[in-house]
Amino acid sequence: MTGISADALHLWSIPLHTSKSQVAQLREVLSASEREKAESFLLDAQTQRYIVCRGAVRQIVAGYLEMAPKQLSLVNGKFGKPQLEHQDSLWFNITHSGDLAVLAISTIGEVGVDIEQIRPIRGLSRMVDRCLAPGERPDVLRLPAAEKDRQFLRYWTHKEAYLKTFGVGIRRPLEKLEIDLTAPPSRRIMNHFGHFPDELAASVTEFCPAEGFVGAISVCGSLPADIAAQAWVGGRFRAQRVG
């Protein structure tokens, strides 16, 4: 493996809007089933975003493993989490919102990541009741209207990143997963009342993927002191600060 040490966590931001020729090149590195999925979207823009995201993920992950992007063998877990086949020392997870995707790469253990573009949440008070624990709700509802959406999305990304770590995806009852946004990463998941994975062993923290977005990352184990952040730009890589 190259470019990553043991116990490391890397974040890659991937802008999904790119040229037609770049999309065509990236399509070439996808597997047959990924191409089939790409073609199944209703809108061309969705097809292109999926191709760019999967193509970039293949390029980046293959770089760590010193393989050709097309040779990577990706399989889906029980609830659809893409994983590397025959690999027990490199884990990854993908998230996208709007025109941005983020890929998290870990040598610590299973990883989950979620980003959300900050936007008005339709039916916010109903969403707060459905998705937040009673102890979390005042932390959103007490805020002025302009800040409520962002605060709700901070809780949401923490919950989703945590559940994606274990590959289960978003599962109800989300209000039984209680987060303390002010706690250190190893204690942010305060309680899940027995409804979610038995382990509370994941550490969760937040990062800023780009202006106007919130993001959270979760890993089975301890978070490293420094999370390296880089950007993938049309097949070229450049270092940047995320968060």
Ligand SMILES: CC(C)(COP(=O)(O)OP(=O)(O)OC[C@H]1O[C@@H](n2cnc3c(N)ncnc32)[C@H](O)[C@@H]1OP(=O)(O)O)[C@@H](O)C(=O)NCCC(=O)NCCS
């Ligand atoms: C997976 C899930 C959390 C995605 O939520 P989202 O907010 O729409 O999307 P995000 O952008 O944050 O994440 C999507 C990515 O997560 C990954 N993913 C898919 N299923 C996952 C799972 N169970 N656990 C972790 N990651 C998953 C994929 O890479 C996906 O992107 P891709 O399809 O372009 O590769 C949500 O769809 C879910 O909870 N699904 C439940 C699992 C399920 O019932 N699947 C049905 C098929 S078995």
